[in-house]
Amino acid sequence: GAGVSQSPRYKVAKRGQDVALRCDPISGHVSLFWYQQALGQGPEFLTYFQNEAQLDKSGLPSDRFFAERPEGSVSTLKIQRTQQEDSAVYLCASSFAGDTPEAFFGQGTRLTVV
Amino acid sequence: AQTVTQSQPEMSVQEAETVTLSCTYDTSESDYYLFWYKQPPSRQMILVIRQEAYKQQNATENRFSVNFQKAAKSFSLKISDSQLGDAAMYFCAYRSPLSGTYKYIFGTGTRLKVLA
Numbered sequence: 001g002a003g004v005s006q007s008p009r010y011k012v013a014k015r016g017q018d019v020a021l022r023c024d025p026i027s028g029h030v031s032l033f034w035y036q037q038a039l040g041q042g043p044e045f046l047t048y049f050q051n052e053a054q055l056d057k058s059g060l061p062s063d064r065f066f067a068e069r070p071e072g073s074v075s076t077l078k079i080q081r082t083q084q085e086d087s088a089v090y091l092c093a094s095s096f097a098g099d100t101p102e103a104f105f106g107q108g109t110r111l112t113v114v
Numbered sequence: 115a116q117t118v119t120q121s122q123p124e125m126s127v128q129e130a131e132t133v134t135l136s137c138t139y140d141t142s143e144s145d146y147y148l149f150w151y152k153q154p155p156s157r158q159m160i161l162v163i164r165q166e167a168y169k170q171q172n173a174t175e176n177r178f179s180v181n182f183q184k185a186a187k188s189f190s191l192k193i194s195d196s197q198l199g200d201a202a203m204y205f206c207a208y209r210s211p212l213s214g215t216y217k218y219i220f221g222t223g224t225r226l227k228v229l230a
Contacts, residue, residue, distance in 0.1 A: 001198050042205050042220030099211050105159035
């Protein structure tokens with residue numbers, strides 16, 4: 001596709017519910033990143049994939065967060081048993097290769113946990 | 115660990131005037147990239163300008179330019195001839211090619227208001 005696509009754009013979840021957020025990177029992009037952006041804050045790194053390999057998951061805040069990219073293209077960020085503090089915008093970004101200077105961002109998914 | 119600090123939560127500028135957004139960072143690395151991203155209400159992060167640390171010349175992109183002071187670890191963004199469409203959140207970001215992850219480290223952002 002022309003850009004990074006994320007779905008859904010908005011998600012409201014009841015506390016305790018599981019959610020899955022999808023990211024479609026730019027075609028051919030090897031590297032994929034997930035970021036969490038709390039209200040009024042800058043994005044914070046969650047995890048990084050190179051193709052299907054998850055090379056860094058140091059930013060995942062708890063074991064309730066899980067990300068996968070099984071075929072090296074589309075990625076899914078899953079949050080189990082959502083809690084109110086999980087409310088944030090989740091941004092996905094992709095780049096052609098790991099050492100390409102800039103990454104391209106999607107429009108994010110705004111998750112609200114009620 | 116690297117950190118990025120934006121000390122101006124909000125700035126205002128009159129249309130057609132010039133404004134400067136501040137950013138400082140901390141790192142022990144010598145090779146890295148610095149970026150300014152714009153985030154409008156649509157939430158999509160849009161690259162404004164990029165600076166390679168090994169380049170002494172300040173980057174420019176049309177009305178946008180940076181003042182990169184490597185020794186002072188300062189990276190400010192100047193917007194000339196401000197337009198209404200420049201109103202957005204602006205984030206300063208650091209990225210190291212040495213980290214193995216190539217992840218961005220962002221500041222907390224500056225909200226820019228453009229007054230007509």
